[in-house]
Amino acid sequence: MLELHNLSKKFGSLVAVDDVSFTVAKGEVLGFLGPNGAGKSTTMKMATGFLAPTTGTAVVCGHDILRQPLAAKRQFGYLPEGAPAYPDMIVAAFLRFVAHIRGFRGDEAAARVDHIVELVHLGEVCDQRIDTLSKGFRRRVGVAQALIHDPPVVILDEPTDGLDPNQKHEMRRIISAMRPEKAIIISTHLLEEVEAVCSRAIVIAHGRILADGTPAELAARSRYHNAVRITVAHGNAAKMRAELDQLDDVAAVETAEGEDGVILLVLARDGRPIADDIADLARLRRWKLASTAVERGRLDDVFRAITAPESEPRPPWDLGEFAKLTN
């Protein structure tokens, strides 16, 4: 439903977006991921016809954004970065304005406004000026105007930026609820968001697509994918480490001090499953393991590895996620 063909954008000598192509089908929620300044917003601005691409084009439901901009623009709803809205307008009047521009008149426009107000829970602020709204409500107003015409393609630039956890949850609920009917792109730099709502993720940095896959596929690219985490008593650790290192599919063993002993993190070679091998070895040697857990790998690591290859990978215990990992 939305196709980007070789989109590039140069600002002088700076290449902001470099040959980006992908398609989003109905039923997909594509997470568009990247560090700040990676070219996410620029790509979205080009896909929505706000910014003219240096090369390439976008096609929305069969309409080329450059050749048939009006037809293309009717097919999508767009939340620009920062959720801009006219600050001195009343929420309801603003939504009515967008409904009118979207071609609805009279009662139908009113019905559209009522429906969207209900959908994104704007009822209590409907009669307020937009500049009096909290950040969360303002973003919801931005999402409301993007969805008011029930478009087949939805493009949301950082829909949850600046929202509190409850509001984020609510926004994700809204996105997930409309997923079956629409092709959706959301840009974000929050990895939890990708795991929560996206069926597919594209990682972009320096204007180029570096990875494209389901969140699980991306996580599998982590160097910690299928790593096994073992907590053992002090004293045995060094010997065990040496033995684990000998296993064929083990790439490396990292250690750290845990609360109830030494944590051994056994990294799998190329993400191969090694849990069974380790269990066999432990049975053979009659090791006492306080706990074991298999890592899926976190998008976080993958994201960092892809977008900032020179950075040191952080082992899982760096992130204060003990509770999650030592289940």
Next chain:
Amino acid sequence: MIHNISIICRRELSGYFATPLAYVFIVVFLVLAGVLTFFAGNFFERGQADLQSFFTYHPWLYLMLIPAVSMRLWAEERKSGTIELFLTLPIRLGEAVLGKFLAAWLFIGLALALTFPLWLTVLFLGDPDNGVILASYIGSWLMAGAILALGAAVSAATKNQIVAFIVSASLVFVLIAAGTPTVLGLFEGWAPEGLTRAVAGASIFRHFSAITRGVLDMRDLVYFLSLMVAFLGANAVLVDLMKAE
């Protein structure tokens, strides 16, 4: 086309009245118009039942006040980022430019229309030539439109409303002053007559005073309309060029 322009125009107009800006503008406009008419224009001392002393100062009134309206037209949209929302709606650029321009032009038309008590005054005091007064009102509104179009184009070129104000006011000053006797005097004597005439002919001042003498000459109408068309065209080009800067 017309439908979208009217939706945009109505939104803009409601925007004016959502803040005190519109009321402040109208009050300042009326007070200044009155002060210029009665004190600078010697309305009573002239002892004539016409609005000449009122209309004479309109170019100078507009010099200050119209850039104050036009400065926000596009600069504010760019500054607040709403331009991205606005221009990704299914509208043509021309509809956006015209809708905004018309709203501002109608708004100034309203302020101008609210000076009607002056007309009532001369009607009460004597027997004015209503044709001249009507022509002058139309001429004044056309002049306002031309200045507004210029201001709109300038506003599209910056995010900063103050910059937009100063640049538009300066350009308007040049356009007005070109036709004043002082400036023309500078050219006389040394410059070829053609140049002097061209400078005078380019001036808002000349064309407007021709109209206030009561003659709605085609050339003056064409002059103001072509200024509007040219500046609105420039406005559209500038919006397209600068929108994403």
